[in-house]
Amino acid sequence: MSHDIKKSSKTDLYEYHDYYNIDELLSEDHILARDAVREWVKQEVSPIIEDYANRAACPVHLFKGLAEVGAFGPSLPAEYGGGGMDEIAYGIIMQELERGDSGIRSMASVQGSLVMYPIYKYGNEEQRRKYLPKLGSGEFIGCFGLTEPDHGSNPSGMITNIKDDGDAYILNGAKMWITNSPVADIAVVWAKDEAGIIRGLIVEKDMKGFSAPEIHGKWSLRASVTGELVFEDVRVPKANLLPNVQGLKGPLGCLSKARYGIAWGAVGAALDCYDSALRYSKEREQFGKKLGQFQLTQKKLAEMITEITKAQLLSWRLGTLANQGKATPAQISMAKRNNVAMALDVAREARQMHGGMGITGEYPIMRHMANLESVVTYEGTHDIHLLITGMDVTGFNAFG
Ligand code: TGC
Ligand code: FAD
Secondary structure, eight states, X not given: OOOOOOOOOOOOOOOOOOTTOGGGGSOHHHHHHHHHHHHHIIIIIHHHHHHHHHHTOOOTTHHHHHHHTTOSSTTSOGGGTSOOOXXXXXXXXXXXXXXXXXXXXXXXXXXXXXXXXXXHHHSOHHHHHHHHHHHHTTSSOEEEEOOBTTBSSOGGGOOOEEEEETTEEEEEEEEEEEXXXXXOSEEEEEEEOTTSOEEEEEEETTSTTEXXXXXXXXXXXTTSOEEEEEEEEEEEEGGGBOTTOOSTHHHHHHHHHHXXXXXXHXXXXXXXXXXXXXXXXXXXXXXXXXXXXXXXXXXHHHHHHHHHHXXXXXXXXXXXXXHTTOOOHHHHHHHHHHHHHHHHHHHHHHHHHTGGGGGSTTSSHHHHHHHHHHHXXXXXXXXXXXXXXXXXXHOOOOOO
């Protein structure tokens, strides 16, 4: 499918908001990485994103640029295609990407945290050398197959399976809602072996019996491509099995990494909505006054920046714990759940504050709001994360 990239002539006026001087807690490297990604988003994402979202098309050409700004695996070692930076750098890069669009952040989250990370963490040296440099440079696109049509929140019930067949496994089953699957060169797939143990495999797009049809009709994350993974007697060489993990903790470990990035990313979407609402309230007049002069508008803006600031601090503290290797999965769940819900509230409020203009593509609000409806669902729904916190504080498991 060819399409000339239609660049909008509109200038991206976004300004960062740092009410609690959190920049003082960052290093020079963090700020350099953050500013480079912010500039890249202004130059490469903002001018095209409305057009791609309108057409429900994925700007696949951005994979190379994402690689160049270091968005794939920022905290993975540089010798394996990562950025060699710390967890705060990773988070802050996700924040800037999602400021542009959650779908762009999704492209980076999946590639870095759900494909490169498991190959790095659970793969052998040969697998690392074969795949990671190509993924890190954007030459290869990857996807992550955990969710199935009948097993979303409860992946342990998965039925996708592998059977031993000499030097290969025979893979059967189907995965659903897979970000990037229709454009992916490889898929990290989770399947049960004959003993019922969950294993990870690297499936390549040309393997016979493997297809990845696109899911159409999404009203959310329209600039991100989503599809299925269908496996019909796919012969996957045993060399493609990730040898160093068994069980659900394999995929859940990747999710911890990605959920952490989303906790930061959602703040970016909220900041963009707040920034737009603040500017609009200083420009738009009704009843002979700027909207920002009305107390009700000020209440909305004051509450938005308060919630954004709390979320920024939560992310920063989580990043500090992650750098020390001390961030627990339950702490990550709390931040993902809180920050995405906060961003959704900010987007909805900002939408109202723009009046009729708020439903148009003239402003980024409606796109962020619709995107966040996916973000609040994927990587563990809002309620699943609540139950994870509930289990952590009580010791009682309320899932079953
Ligand atoms: P449970 O018995 O609790 O745990 C099984 C094993 O896993 C360990 N574990 C974790 N390890 C690392 N990180 C985590 N977050 C972990 N959570 C649990 C746990 O310690 C245990 O280890 P071991 O050694 O004892 O075996 O498992 P459960 O079956 O009871 O499930 C718990 C539950 C419901 C929380 C889990 O299934 C869950 O998180 N469900 C939500 C599913 C989900 O998030 N799916 C996301 C799919 S990928 C996606 O959405 C990508 S979107 C990407 C994009 O576009 O950006
Ligand atoms: P269900 O699990 O059926 O949940 C439906 C509702 O029931 C939810 O509100 C949920 O909170 C609630 N619920 C479920 N269990 C309980 C319980 N025990 N108690 C109370 N309430 C409960 N998956 C991948 O593997 N890879 C991807 O790349 C990927 N990308 C995605 C991209 C998009 C755009 C979307 C929308 C999803 C993506 N997913 C991906 C799947 C995503 O992770 C799942 O949609 C999510 O985990 C929820 O699963 P489900 O949709 O089957 O909902």
